[in-house]
Amino acid sequence: MAHHASFSSSLIYIKRPHDNNKKKMQLINFNHNSGSMTYLLQKPHVHQSFIINSALFRPSYTPHKNSNWFLKSSLTKKVHIRRCLVSPPCMRVVMATSTNNSHHNVKALVTVKQSDDGLIKNIVTGIVGNNHLVLELVSAELDPRANSERETIKGKAHETEKTENNVQYEATFELPTNFGNVGAVLVENEHSKEIFLKNIVLDGFPDGPIHLNCQSWIQPKDDTSTKRVFFTNKVYLPLQTPSGLRKFRENELIELRGNGEGERKKSDRIYDYDVYNDLGDPDINIELKRSVLGGTKQFPYPRRCRTGRKHSDADKLYEERSTLDFYVPRDESFSETKQTQFNKSTISLGLTTILQSLDTLLTDTNLGFANFDDLDAIYKEGFQIPTLESNDLTFLQKLIPKFFKDADDSQNLLRFDTPESYKRDRFFWFSDVEFARETLAGANPYSIQLVKEWPLKSKLDVQIYGPSESSISREIIESQITYSTVEEAIEEKKLFMLDYHDLYLPYVSKVREIKETTLYGSRTLFFLNSEGILKPLAIELTRPPIDGKAQWTQVFKPDSDSTNLWLWRLAKAHVLAHDSGHHELISHWLRTHCVVEPIIIATHRQLSSMHPIYRLLHPHLRYTMEINKVAREVLINADGILEISFTPKKYTMELSSVAYDKLWQFDLQALPNDLIHRGMAVEDLNARHGIKLTIKDYPFANDGLLIWEAIKQWVTEYVNHYYPSSSTVESDQELQAWWTEIRTKGHADKSEEPWWPKLKTQNDLINIITTIAWVASAHHSAVNFTQYTYGGYFPNRPTIARNKMPTEDPTKEEWEKFMNNPEQTLLECFPSQIQATLFMVVLGLLSEHSPDEEYIGEIMEPSWGENPNIKEAFERFQKRLKEIEGIVDSRNEDRNLKNRHGAGIVPYETLKPFSGPGVTGKGVPYSISI
Numbered sequence: 056m057a058h059h060a061s062f063s064s065s066l067i068y069i070k071r072p073h074d075n076n077k078k079k080m081q082l083i084n085f086n087h088n089s090g091s092m093t094y095l096l097q098k099p100h101v102h103q104s105f106i107i108n109s110a111l112f113r114p115s116y117t118p119h120k121n122s123n124w125f126l127k128s129s130l131t132k133k134v135h136i137r138r139c140l141v142s143p144p145c146m147r148v149v150m151a152t153s154t155n156n157s158h159h160n161v162k163a164l165v166t167v168k169q170s171d172d173g174l175i176k177n178i179v180t181g182i183v184g185n186n187h188l189v190l191e192l193v194s195a196e197l198d199p200r201a202n203s204e205r206e207t208i209k210g211k212a213h214e215t216e217k218t219e220n221n222v223q224y225e226a227t228f229e230l231p232t233n234f235g236n237v238g239a240v241l242v243e244n245e246h247s248k249e250i251f252l253k254n255i256v257l258d259g260f261p262d263g264p265i266h267l268n269c270q271s272w273i274q275p276k277d278d279t280s281t282k283r284v285f286f287t288n289k290v291y292l293p294l295q296t297p298s299g300l301r302k303f304r305e306n307e308l309i310e311l312r313g314n315g316e317g318e319r320k321k322s323d324r325i326y327d328y329d330v331y332n333d334l335g336d337p338d339i340n341i342e343l344k345r346s347v348l349g350g351t352k353q354f355p356y357p358r359r360c361r362t363g364r365k366h367s368d369a370d371k372l373y374e375e376r377s378t379l380d381f382y383v384p385r386d387e388s389f390s391e392t393k394q395t396q397f398n399k400s401t402i403s404l405g406l407t408t409i410l411q412s413l414d415t416l417l418t419d420t421n422l423g424f425a426n427f428d429d430l431d432a433i434y435k436e437g438f439q440i441p442t443l444e445s446n447d448l449t450f451l452q453k454l455i456p457k458f459f460k461d462a463d464d465s466q467n468l469l470r471f472d473t474p475e476s477y478k479r480d481r482f483f484w485f486s487d488v489e490f491a492r493e494t495l496a497g498a499n500p501y502s503i504q505l506v507k508e509w510p511l512k513s514k515l516d517v518q519i520y521g522p523s524e525s526s527i528s529r530e531i532i533e534s535q536i537t538y539s540t541v542e543e544a545i546e547e548k549k550l551f552m553l554d555y556h557d558l559y560l561p562y563v564s565k566v567r568e569i570k571e572t573t574l575y576g577s578r579t580l581f582f583l584n585s586e587g588i589l590k591p592l593a594i595e596l597t598r599p600p601i602d603g604k605a606q607w608t609q610v611f612k613p614d615s616d617s618t619n620l621w622l623w624r625l626a627k628a629h630v631l632a633h634d635s636g637h638h639e640l641i642s643h644w645l646r647t648h649c650v651v652e653p654i655i656i657a658t659h660r661q662l663s664s665m666h667p668i669y670r671l672l673h674p675h676l677r678y679t680m681e682i683n684k685v686a687r688e689v690l691i692n693a694d695g696i697l698e699i700s701f702t703p704k705k706y707t708m709e710l711s712s713v714a715y716d717k718l719w720q721f722d723l724q725a726l727p728n729d730l731i732h733r734g735m736a737v738e739d740l741n742a743r744h745g746i747k748l749t750i751k752d753y754p755f756a757n758d759g760l761l762i763w764e765a766i767k768q769w770v771t772e773y774v775n776h777y778y779p780s781s782s783t784v785e786s787d788q789e790l791q792a793w794w795t796e797i798r799t800k801g802h803a804d805k806s807e808e809p810w811w812p813k814l815k816t817q818n819d820l821i822n823i824i825t826t827i828a829w830v831a832s833a834h835h836s837a838v839n840f841t842q843y844t845y846g847g848y849f850p851n852r853p854t855i856a857r858n859k860m861p862t863e864d865p866t867k868e869e870w871e872k873f874m875n876n877p878e879q880t881l882l883e884c885f886p887s888q889i890q891a892t893l894f895m896v897v898l899g900l901l902s903e904h905s906p907d908e909e910y911i912g913e914i915m916e917p918s919w920g921e922n923p924n925i926k927e928a929f930e931r932f933q934k935r936l937k938e939i940e941g942i943v944d945s946r947n948e949d950r951n952l953k954n955r956h957g958a959g960i961v962p963y964e965t966l967k968p969f970s971g972p973g974v975t976g977k978g979v980p981y982s983i984s985i
């Protein structure tokens with residue numbers, strides 16, 4: 056075989072005679088000194104579309120005389136044919152390399168994703184428009200003679216192959232040897248429709264192929280004024296950017312920022328900020344007017360993505376909602392698998408249809424369940440919805456198929472899976488121990504806090520809200536604990552609390568003006584007993600002065616006579632509704648979905664895709680803008696699902712603004728800081744994670760700290776690799792602009808707060824990135840994926856308590872009704888049939904992992920794999936996450952850990968990193984995608 060110095064890498068086709076299915080493989084690192092082409096591609100890693108990115112060579116095969124396969128290089132300048140020594144299937148080899156020393160022959164392989172709707176299929180079969188993509192190779196180096204960008208090398212990419220999911224295009228280029236390294240590719244789409252470009256591989260270089268991971272929609276050339284630029288998978292800090300790419304790097308960011316004007320089109324890629332002024336819909340009905348969240352002292356809020364829609368006619372402060380398909384930058388859309396699971400069609404059309412159906416079925420939309428048997432029957436027999444036209448039924452079955460499984464079409468039944476908690480113990484919701492346990496291991500483990508001082512006091516204005524001191528007396532506590540005084544129990548860190556007093560009390564009067572709901576401020580006290588489990592001691596419900604009546608407050612205890620026991624159960628229903636509201640509005644929506652959106656926007660506006668921190672964060676920031684858009688469309692909007700389902704009704708979102716104002720701090724989103732802040736841990740430098748937990752068996756904290764530590768270790772190795780000194784952090788202009796923008800634009804209403812971390816050192820950066828990654832992954836998972844487990848049987852977590860306590864200014868009838876049938880009073884306090892059913896559907900959807908879920912540490916971002924140090928660090932991260940799976944399993948088997956192990960208890964698997972699809976109650980995706 057001839058020896059060609061320029062050849063070290065080539066594309067190879069494998070083709071069997073009489074078989075038209077050519078398959079491409081890539082031969083790399085060919086050994087020039089081996090003397091012959093006697094090696095076989097072995098165990099190739101199939102990347103996409105049969106492109107093989109790596110291969111090993113093994114010199115130990117026996118020749119087969121009747122070879123009927125051959126390999127043919129894609130580089131056809133000069134061809135050498137040789138029999139290949141291979142085991143069956145036999146092959147012949149056609150090698151080809153270039154001998155021209157003035158240029159490289161380079162081939163570009165472009166992979167475009169097939170669309171489910173056949174759009175791309177149509178394009179490639181020639182039904183629609185031209186079949187070309189125009190590529191231009193950009194040199195990473197400036198032309199030294201002109202000190203300007205070198206002229207790009209242009210080529211047309213033609214479709215060559217289709218597979219089930221992808222369409223392959225190829226282009227060839229002659230690259231002058233003095234062209235320098237290729238640093239980017241410009242792409243134009245000559246089709247008449249947009250295409251989704253997955254990746255480009257450039258082959259034919261002495262050092263091996265160059266990869267560009269694109270993952271982006273490309274609009275038709277005729278619809279855009281600029282060419283799309285994609286950089287190679289190599290990352291650079293701004294100051295290290297190769298000279299030929301600097302302008303491209305800057306211009307790309309300018310384009311992504313837009314000019315802040317005009318209405319965004321679906322195809323746009325612009326990331327910009329706006330306030331939440333699109334939740335209300337005063338054009339439809341003035342009753343649907345809602346406070347604008349963000350931009351004012353009264354209602355501070357994180358920013359959302361700017362859509363630039365027209366302002367409402369009824370009120371110029373609002374953006375109109377006439378088009379129910381809000382803009383998100385094009386590449387933020389869900390993948391198609393995710394779309395079929397949960398998108399605006401599913402949630403808005405499906406739920407609206409159910410809602411309308413139930414409306415017609417139930418003459419009284421406020422009707423509660425008549426008894427617990429009816430409620431239990433939902434899981435056994437399904438929930439009857441009215442007879443629908445068969446088209447409507449088919450439509451619903453398509454939209455939310457999981458709720459119609461096994462249903463007989465004629466029955467019109469909504470089917471619900473039995474929640475895991477109910478499956479294991481159908482009386483679980485009745486248990487006070489379970490009520491307390493779920494504050495540590497349930498759907499909302501973010502609220503429980505240590506009682507640090509006595510007496511408990513409100514910070515609210517006594518003139519408006521009445522006496523500030525709690526009516527929970529020391530006698531109530533001391534009669535139920537094993538310490539002689541409250542002070543002693545506090546000193547020993549044995550008293551804990553759910554504190555929903557100051558958060559809700561200011562809204563009580565307003566909410567009580569709305570029909571079919573009510574509200575109190577509440578405090579619930581718990582005692583940590585010698586078994587290490589929490590025992591509820593007291594619930595205090597408070598109503599402020601209202602309609603000329605003085606403040607009303609009452610304390611309820613669990614150990615009482617039958618009247619007081621039923622009152623305790625009713626008070627517990629109120630607290631659970633408060634906790635459900637805190638969970639959904641604050642722990643879940645505000646602290647994950649909502650606060651992350653402006654971080655995503657800033658990341659795209661200020662960090663180039665070739666920035667190492669962009670690449671580190673990107674997996675954590677995917678799909679969130681899309682799901683938040685769906686939330687604005689149908690969940691958190693005026694008259695949306697949350698307003699229908701939750702106690703505060705039309706004030707639901709305002710309350711999340713109050714929480715942002717009073718409670719949210721970036722530094723407290725780091726798990727250790729959050730635990731310390733709530734008194735659930737103290738700093739202890741000798742302890743494993745630098746903190747010691749106040750409750751040893753706090754499943755969320757124990758497992759969360761393992762994930763926190765793993766993320767931090769990975770981020771530390773990554774950051775220290777790219778930033779060898781503090782000065783490199785400080786001099787990184789993109790990074791500094793990014794952090795400034797998060798604070799001053801994304802979280803503008805809190806930009807002056809003193810607690811924002813500085814960004815001067817590697818450690819500052821490590822803590823900031825770890826916090827963002829934690830919030831987007833494990834924090835979100837901890838409050839998202841067990842929603843159906845614990846809320847799917849709503850008596851355990853009612854979203855609303857509709858009636859006041861029978862002891863608050865009761866009429867004679869009310870009191871008698873309670874005394875004669877307390878169970879009925881409880882059922883009437885619980886959500887109505889519509890509220891319960893609707894929210895069960897929502898919880899079922901939100902708790903589900905899609906089949907293409909991307910779990911933390913599962914898949915390596917392509918640029919990480921190109922750097923051996925980063926690749927190794929990632930593999931350590933991945934290994935650690937797999938170890939955590941085992942640690943969590945062994946903890947759940949430990950009989951001493953009574954908050955996660957016991958008869959009828961759901962084990963705490965929430966933070967196990969990996970999961971299969973469906974409602975599994977475990978699995979930590981990289982990002983907030985549902």
Ligand SMILES: [Fe+2]
Binds near residue numbers: 901
């Ligand atoms: Fe979520």
